[in-house]
Amino acid sequence: MPLTRKSIKILQWILSAFILFAAILVWTTTQEKKDGAMTPQVVMIKFGADGRQDAKNQGFSTMNHPSGVYRYQIHWDDPAKLGIVKYIQGPYSFDVDNVMIATGLGDKDSPEDGVDNWDINFNISSSKTTSHEEGRDKVMSLLGRLRSAGWKRYVYAASPRLAGREALKYVSSESGALYSLDSTYTPTIDEWKNLITVEPRWIFYADGVFLTLSLSYQSSGSPDMGYYLTDIQVSTASDHYTPYFTDSVERRKKWEKLISDELKPAREERSKKEAELKALGYTIDATYQPPPFEAPDFSAKADNAH
Template identity: 35%
Template structure:
């Protein structure tokens, strides 16, 4: 699937957690005339919903609008959607790593009733950069990085895939633009407006980890409004995974996913072995590698920070 098609599908459906039927007409009205003034003003619900991984008793989606979708395949999805005229606030709870997300249109938590001890193992949150129908591109960038600063202050750390080169700051942006994607960007590096408008062509992703939880933040903008002289529309897609679903992605077979604790050490070693060659090639191209970066510990295997 092309980036443009993937982007539009993400934006118009506003992610898996949203009520697509309700959102699409609103978003279409927003995009109909890129030069028109905003026609929709939204308010944000005052009382935040709370979400947390693990025991379902530890979160409160603040009904009405919340529910459990019990799928025939056996999965449970805990959902809540907010109307576009009154976007919600969500607080993610993880002790000192807790943080708030404003202007939320939907949340969805995933659980497997066959493994109740695992509880909710993943949350997906769909939010916007603004209450208004449109937003200045610079303000959208600044609001995203304000959230990133909050995350870094409470102890979330940047994450690099085990087999990927350790690029940060302007080095990661350079790679993103040169390769048209393919690397996570650095939450501590504020891109220039020229860079911001360019990297948004490639569905940029920022990744974090903290205490066995992995978070990704993807930015989706509307390409028709990617003009510095015209206000845009931005959606933030935020996913929080416990260790199990994070490491499931390394396997194709369901039976291997169930055995991930047994299989992941060898898989990590295999993937990690590809990093030195990639970094050596990038050094030859003039890139600077952050050799101080260390991969996160795998808590389920008894690893601790520094091993």
């Protein structure tokens, strides 16, 4: 069966999990390795056709899959000289250090859109191993920089709107829940130790783009020390909502006119879940502001605009 765009991206997430173990081997080996080709230490990434051209100009490798997904990728193999990625989006731009791999994806069905998804795999620290306290503090510092750049928290349309410690409590009680934590809440060390076992994530939104920061952790065998692999994925709104339109390329191209109806079941699921949580003593964060795409009348306005 040929791979679809969705399955390619699922494979990318699976690959990210294995990268952590590869990173451990890289950090612990004493053998020095050198690339045959020169890889720039600093690269800039952006969306659209410009992002695709910039990737080519900066030496990213290219893969055009028969399914129609094209990929641009660059990697840094020397643990003593990892990469720096500068993500460009006006006032929402940010830098990421200690990068191992940066990957961009696009779709041949929408060549005018260029790159619509970037994935950055990086180490949270330049150290070989990281303590729980340092790992937590560096993650919280990065989250703070994203907020300062204008990124706002995003909660999936079907997920309950919880804030602070209650969001963390919910993640801990819901096995396998892909929930967006509140980046303004700093966990205690004990909370952090429990949190990193479930591969936590913090999801943001800014000006038509979604960002997910997630991390994996592997103990080093030394008390309270381990290896952190952190991942930032940024995607355009059209890419973010692709799972709702996997049945049709034409429907995907018209996602703005269709998304309001597609999200109705999600909104109903959120209401039901929030009612259950309120009965358990949780407080619903009524101040949460979703992206404009998730307003019930967004599609009607988008249709009228055309």
